[in-house]
Amino acid sequence: MYRTGSGLSDFEDNSKVLAKKSKIVMLARADLLAECLTQAISTRFQGHEVVSLSEADSLLDGNLDDVALVMLYRIPATTFPSVIRTIHEFHPRASIGLVVENADEVDTSIAGFVDEGLIHGVLPLNLHLDVCLTAIDLLMKGGEHFPAALLRRLAPKSAGLPARQEASVAALPSAQRSDIGNGVLTTREIQILDLICMGTQNKIIADRLGLSENTVKVHVRNIYKKMNVRNRTEAASHYFRHDGDANPPRWHN
Template sequence: MGEAVRPGQPRQRREGSERRLIVIVAEPDFLIECLSEALKRRFSDHEILVDREAENLLRTHRARMDLMLFHGKDATDIARILTDMEAETASISIGILIGDSVALDPIVGLLAEDRHIDGILPLDVRLDVFLTGVELLIKGGEHFPSTLLRRLKSPEKAGMPVSPSASPLPAMHEAHLTVREVEILDLLCKGTQNKLIAHNLKLSENTIKAHVRSIYKKLRVKNRTEAALSSFGMINID
């Protein structure tokens, strides 16, 4: 599998006398134990920590963290954590480990598009390729495999499946959305690009953009990730 580095300003790294940290937010099962051992051998200058709760790790070790990796967590939970704790994670590289490079959850795609995460690391690649991706993230770069980048640019056109396991979230704000806006919001949450939404609904792209701006204003959000998080639950339709 090829890989692509997305341009962007690297996160600032903080100097310190203590050992830097790579943390994994996951259940401590056999796979995570093996990954931790591989990371220890490759990055001997870092300490590897595993915890089920990202908040616990950030509360205790944020100052020493270089990289936080999520594995086996529901994408909507990851999105909620990263949006709620944006200030705390500003200087930390964030990566998501996925077991299947084909079935990418749409919410993960939105997190990548809105730059809440710095990398998506498939586990179905050779170990040396995986560790190279981790190293890139530690150094403040970004790592998104090229096949996934193509899906992020045009999910439906590339045939990216929508995860059936995506669970509804409580609404952040109630909103009075029109039937058309609800229809567009549903497509936004599935990762559909504006051009495809316009094609599907037989509207102009400028009209879709106007609807999207209206949706963001009503939901009081700034991007697709926040819209996806706030869209589920009690939405009043005019």
């Protein structure tokens, strides 16, 4: 005997289908950082369902559909290739973000996946939480985010990576670009703005990016002009204003 649903029940069922949330998957070995990051992502992206996985085989679950982003953390280098292949095969529309302890020490084999465009973002643990969440937001929108230290390592091998990064900045939705100002920031300006948000001085920025301090000052002035701000504090505040958090948390005090 089959249950006959009323018109109202059908409407409610259809509403549930329409309200189905896309998923953000956190594939990580469980530790305090993974738990904190998962919680922060859940709070920031309430329109998505956040799924925590500890085993790569769970990516094969047939119920794990409509995945928008897969975040990887503490994945052994030996299993990394198979994990990446699984994601691309079973979740081809998902962006892939990699959380690392230090961008300067990313395993060579893993860096190769970045060079080939198979990973869409690398997020070092020393990023401020607001910067990290903004980078995740960019990945969700189909953009890319790579730290300057990693770009420097790959620059001699791949001239195309900076071009992909440049395209990702332009891919920001118009509403988000308006937060940056009337002009879209270049890749180099985005890199410098990331460092500014970490409180890095011009001299240190110059050293990290292999630039002269005068060149950095020119970039900083251009950033201020494009964002219509007067100083570093205003630049960071204006850039993250769309998060709606006047005092965003940080990884480190």
